[in-house]
Amino acid sequence: MRCASPYSYAVLERLLQEYFPFPRRLLQLHTLVLTSGALLPDPKCSPAIVTAFPYNCLAHAHLRLSAASPPSAPLRLFSAMLTHGARPNRHSFPSLLKSAAASGSAAAAGALHAQCLRRGLASDRFVACSLVSAYGRTGHPARDARKVFDEMEGSPDLAACNALLDALCLAGELEAAGTFFEQMPARDAVSWTTFVSGLSRGGRHRCALEVFRAFLLDNMGRRLEEATLVSVLSACANLDGAEGLMSGMAVHAYVVRHEVEPTAFLGTALVDMYGKHGRLGGCTSAFEFVCKKEVCTWNALLSALANHGKEAEVLVKFDMMRAEGFLPNQITFVALLMACARAGSVEIGLYWFEAMVAEYKVTPLMVHYGCVVDLLGRAGRFMDAIQVIERMPFAPDASVWGALLGACRLYGNVELAVEVGQKLMALGPQQSGRYVTVRNVFLEDGNWQAGVRMGEVMQEAGIRKIVGQSSVVLHGHAIP
Numbered sequence: 001m002r003c004a005s006p007y008s009y010a011v012l013e014r015l016l017q018e019y020f021p022f023p024r025r026l027l028q029l030h031t032l033v034l035t036s037g038a039l040l041p042d043p044k045c046s047p048a049i050v051t052a053f054p055y056n057c058l059a060h061a062h063l064r065l066s067a068a069s070p071p072s073a074p075l076r077l078f079s080a081m082l083t084h085g086a087r088p089n090r091h092s093f094p095s096l097l098k099s100a101a102a103s104g105s106a107a108a109a110g111a112l113h114a115q116c117l118r119r120g121l122a123s124d125r126f127v128a129c130s131l132v133s134a135y136g137r138t139g140h141p142a143r144d145a146r147k148v149f150d151e152m153e154g155s156p157d158l159a160a161c162n163a164l165l166d167a168l169c170l171a172g173e174l175e176a177a178g179t180f181f182e183q184m185p186a187r188d189a190v191s192w193t194t195f196v197s198g199l200s201r202g203g204r205h206r207c208a209l210e211v212f213r214a215f216l217l218d219n220m221g222r223r224l225e226e227a228t229l230v231s232v233l234s235a236c237a238n239l240d241g242a243e244g245l246m247s248g249m250a251v252h253a254y255v256v257r258h259e260v261e262p263t264a265f266l267g268t269a270l271v272d273m274y275g276k277h278g279r280l281g282g283c284t285s286a287f288e289f290v291c292k293k294e295v296c297t298w299n300a301l302l303s304a305l306a307n308h309g310k311e312a313e314v315l316v317k318f319d320m321m322r323a324e325g326f327l328p329n330q331i332t333f334v335a336l337l338m339a340c341a342r343a344g345s346v347e348i349g350l351y352w353f354e355a356m357v358a359e360y361k362v363t364p365l366m367v368h369y370g371c372v373v374d375l376l377g378r379a380g381r382f383m384d385a386i387q388v389i390e391r392m393p394f395a396p397d398a399s400v401w402g403a404l405l406g407a408c409r410l411y412g413n414v415e416l417a418v419e420v421g422q423k424l425m426a427l428g429p430q431q432s433g434r435y436v437t438v439r440n441v442f443l444e445d446g447n448w449q450a451g452v453r454m455g456e457v458m459q460e461a462g463i464r465k466i467v468g469q470s471s472v473v474l475h476g477h478a479i480p
Helices: 008-018 023-036 054-062 073-083 093-103 106-118 125-137 141-150 158-170 175-183 189-201 203-216 226-238 241-256 263-274 280-289 294-306 311-322 330-343 346-357 365-377 382-390 398-411 416-427 432-444 448-460
Strands: 472-474 477-479
Touching: 023 125, 054 093, 073 093, 073 294, 093 106, 093 125, 106 125, 141 158, 141 280, 158 175, 158 189, 175 189, 175 226, 189 226, 203 226, 203 241, 226 241, 226 263, 226 294, 241 263, 241 280, 241 416, 263 280, 263 294, 280 477, 294 311, 294 330, 294 346, 311 330, 330 365, 365 382, 365 398, 382 398, 398 416, 416 432, 432 448
Parallel strands: none
Antiparallel strands: 472 477
């Protein structure tokens, strides 16, 4: 370290303390540190001078500006900290563990846990709570998070309980999460929201609504937070039938009645809820209700319009979105390409697929290729569709082949349908819909023998056609 320079350790610490509330200034200081070498070890200075404080401040700043900083930046700072002889303390690891969770690195979370154990910090409540959360968010088994939780000093506080509840929900262990939720000595809005969100994410949408209703009874007169409203709207959006729509409309009424600020995320949840229930009027109203829209808000509207036969309106709204300065992302182009496919706008769809990469630098995913194959297949351009599949940078999955198979049935292309059907059946798991589609292609072509043979193949493989079912919801219960 350069003790005699204008950027000595003492000066650096003073600047970091002064600008700690301003993360962008801290990142500017990080640049100064890198260019001046202010944190480089100096043999003339005592190693005892080197503390973790500057590294902790800079790591915290990178986390607060996650949109402009890569998730791995705090982890690289940690490596520099160890290299330069600074000793990490209890304030170092929470930021580092959040960085590991943001990057989804299970290996980083495990390595940081080992560092905590080595330095005797793993049982510290502040550190342990961050460890529980990191294990939950990096795909570790729930038992790892539970083990850290059980080894905490003293009785775990509410923050630690919420972290474990979140880890159990993320791991899909909803029964264990429910048991733990009931046993929690105290619960706050975060606890309820975490459980509602976990149930909805696990497909237990009706249970999520029941927990939300219990939350309302347990917190009479308490103003609902945005995160809670977004979580319950997600459950309403994915709950079929009138119950989901009516519950979602009740949440919307609460938002209006209590003058809750219509943020982009709350507005997006409302648009998505109305869209999934086919209420395009509600979609438009909720969209206009949002003052400061984000790309996600536009995406929800475009997806709703594309899924309900408003293809021309998708193109109009897409142009409006770009005119207002919003950059389309991967989700935007899924809705756009889907709309082009259903409208038969082949050339427009192909133009935007190329522009997605060339102009907007958006990397196509499997779903984008599936949309393009569907676009070409619906137009009967089978050779072009096959060329797209052959040029894909990864192996096509069932969604891509399925789109082509649907087009083969539409145009009665039996020869290609058989070839595509074989590829689908080889992918597995064996789903009855793939066999039924190929069988129907044979039957519609008048090839009864091949159709019957396909039925026999299904029977020999133990594959049964899934029978459609319907139910009526009465007093919150589905009756078959």
